[in-house]
Amino acid sequence: MYVDKYSSSALPVLPQMTSRDDPRAAMAARLPGFVQPFLTWLTAKPAPGQSPTVRKAGSYVAEAVLLVLGGCVLSGLAMAVLPLVSLAFWPVLFLGLLATSSGLGLFQVVVFHHCSHGTVFSTRERNRKMGRMISAIVLFKHFDKYQREHMLHHNANKLFTDDDEFTDFVIGICKLRTALDRRMLWRHLCLLLISPVFHASFMVKRIQGSLFSHDRSHNLLGLAVWGGILAGGLLTHHLGLVLVAWVLPVTVLLQIATVFRILCEHRIPPEDVIEGRGQNLVCQATAGVFAGVQPPPRGPSRLRNYAAWAGWWANMLTVQMFVRIFVLVGDAPCHDFHHRRPGKKWTNYIHARQADLIAECPGFPLNYVDSWGLFRAIDENFAAMARAPSDLFG
Numbered sequence: 001m002y003v004d005k006y007s008s009s010a011l012p013v014l015p016q017m018t019s020r021d022d023p024r025a026a027m028a029a030r031l032p033g034f035v036q037p038f039l040t041w042l043t044a045k046p047a048p049g050q051s052p053t054v055r056k057a058g059s060y061v062a063e064a065v066l067l068v069l070g071g072c073v074l075s076g077l078a079m080a081v082l083p084l085v086s087l088a089f090w091p092v093l094f095l096g097l098l099a100t101s102s103g104l105g106l107f108q109v110v111v112f113h114h115c116s117h118g119t120v121f122s123t124r125e126r127n128r129k130m131g132r133m134i135s136a137i138v139l140f141k142h143f144d145k146y147q148r149e150h151m152l153h154h155n156a157n158k159l160f161t162d163d164d165e166f167t168d169f170v171i172g173i174c175k176l177r178t179a180l181d182r183r184m185l186w187r188h189l190c191l192l193l194i195s196p197v198f199h200a201s202f203m204v205k206r207i208q209g210s211l212f213s214h215d216r217s218h219n220l221l222g223l224a225v226w227g228g229i230l231a232g233g234l235l236t237h238h239l240g241l242v243l244v245a246w247v248l249p250v251t252v253l254l255q256i257a258t259v260f261r262i263l264c265e266h267r268i269p270p271e272d273v274i275e276g277r278g279q280n281l282v283c284q285a286t287a288g289v290f291a292g293v294q295p296p297p298r299g300p301s302r303l304r305n306y307a308a309w310a311g312w313w314a315n316m317l318t319v320q321m322f323v324r325i326f327v328l329v330g331d332a333p334c335h336d337f338h339h340r341r342p343g344k345k346w347t348n349y350i351h352a353r354q355a356d357l358i359a360e361c362p363g364f365p366l367n368y369v370d371s372w373g374l375f376r377a378i379d380e381n382f383a384a385m386a387r388a389p390s391d392l393f394g
Contacts, residue, residue, distance in 0.1 A: 023294040023372055024048075030295055040318065042324055043292040044099060044350050052351035057120045059112045060330065060347070063288060067103025071096045075245035080238070093244075102325045105257055106263075107134050110330035116147040117343045132215075136222035139206045139275040142213035153344055156277050159285055160393070166266050170286035172391050178268070179390035185382040189263070193256055202255050260327045264289045264377040265335045268384045270390065283366035286336035288353065289377040290319040290370060292330055323374045336368055338358060 018284050024045035026037060036047045046052065059202060075096030082089040113132035114120045131143035131191060140146065152158040160167055170176050176185060185286045211222045217256075233242035269284035293315060296308035324333075331338065337353035341360065344351035344365055357368045371377040 001107060006093060022370075023292055024290070026290070026295045028040070034309055039292075040350060043290050044288075044324075044328070044331075045290055046351050046354050050257055050351075052348055055347045057114070057347050060106060061120070064103045064106035064111055065105065067099045069103075071098070071100030071103060071249070072101060072245045076241055094281040096245065097249055097253060098322075098325060100245070101241045101253045101257060101330055103294050104138060104249055104254050105261075105326070105329035105332075108140065108254070108258070109261070109332050112138075112140060112143070112146075114343075114346060116143070119343045119346065122303045132218055133221070135210055136218050137225050138223070138254075139203075140209045141206070141209035142215060142330070144215070145209070145213070154339065156281050159281060160268065160274050162393070167393055169262050173205065174263075176385065177390070178385045178388035180386060182379070182382045182386045185385060186379075188261070189378075190278075193259065199252050199255055201226065203251050257327050257329075260374060260378070261329075261332055263381060264327075264371075264374055265332070267377075268388050268392070269391060270387075274392070279364050280366065282339055283361075283364055286339050287369040287371045287377065287380075288336050289328060289374060290333050290372050291324040291374065292316065292372055293320070294372070307340060320373075327374055340364060 024039070024043050025048050027039050027043075028047035030048075031039070036050065040046050040050060073095055078089055078093040078096055082092060111120060112134045115127040115134075118124055118127045120130065121127050130142065131147070133142060135143045135146065141149075149163075149165050152163050158164050162168075174189075176188060180188075210224075210327055211219050213219055229242060229246060230239070231241035259316070266285050267287060269281060273281055273284050293312065295307075296312050299305045299308055331349035334349040334353040337349060337356060341352075341356065352367065358360075361367050371380060
């Protein structure tokens with residue numbers, strides 16, 4: 001059994017689990033202990049028997065700030081210092097844009113979101129101030145309006161209705177429809193992500209919700225920040241650098257990550273479950289989405305074992321890590337836990353959800369469902385959309 005040396009008595013140590021149907025348990029059983037903390041972060045699943053570490057809400061704010069600032073600096077250095085034809089230019093620029101996008105995702109998914117639940121800071125006013133500042137600077141919907149709409153999203157009587165933000169995004173912004181073939185939904189998504197029209201319309205909607213809100217002081221803050229950034233770029237003759245290092249992640253890259261994240265956060269259950277509402281709907285409308293795949297089985301020869309493990313690690317350190325950093329940031333993999341226990345232990349979501357799963361989720365009719373891999377989770381949601389009637393959302 002793997003035991004984390006950085007233990008805490010604040011949360012219970014989880015019991016041993018079988019690795020037959022649990023990729024994370026298989027990783028713990030077949031890989032050495034020193035890689036387990038990394039795999040816990042990457043997959044958002046704890047190793048069986050791993051002692052949880054306690055994290056404070058403020059650390060997520062600090063992480064988001066450092067990622068955004070560090071990413072912008074790295075992207076700026078790539079553009080200002082490295083020649084375009086150098087071997088280092090594109091990797092450094094890629095890492096800078098990835099870091100900035102990840103930090104923006106943390107502001108969106110973790111800080112802004114949990115401020116709406118009033119659980120990032122100790123007072124309601126501090127949560128509101130932070131939420132309003134983020135919405136003005138990062139061009140999110142005005143915090144007060146978002147908060148009202150998000151509370152409706154947590155109401156089982158409003159989920160998958162015209163009042164639901166998930167429905168509005170999938171149907172209204174992405175123009176996805178139920179009763180379409182799964183392949184057609186995938187094709188629509190791929191075309192959407194490279195469509196200038198989609199990104200422009202999405203950006204216009206964001207600007208309207210942020211800089212043209214009901215709150216004049218909020219609008220002036222956002223205009224002042226954005227005006228200062230763009231004016232600074234013009235005056236220093238580095239507008240191109242500003243557009244790439246800051247504007248690109250805030251607009252196109254953040255929007256791509258948002259589309260992928262929202263499409264895997266919820267899945268459409270059978271029509272009778274939607275009509276029945278209640279806790280059964282909450283259970284079937286969400287699933288945990290974890291970055292990772294089952295470790296390879298033991299092969300007939302040592303060479304095949306080495307090749308299989310090399311391929312597995314290559315996948316985990318490229319595709320899965322990119323998904324975790326770019327899309328499934330913060331507690332996004334455990335969005336189902338958030339809907340069942342909103343505001344509860346979200347700073348230690350990895351262990352909290354797993355402990356709730358092992359306890360069989362008291363108070364709910366169904367236990368959690370694990371889905372491994374972002375694209376598999378979206379494909380499962382598209383399959384559910386294909387089965388749903390064409391008039392499900394009116």
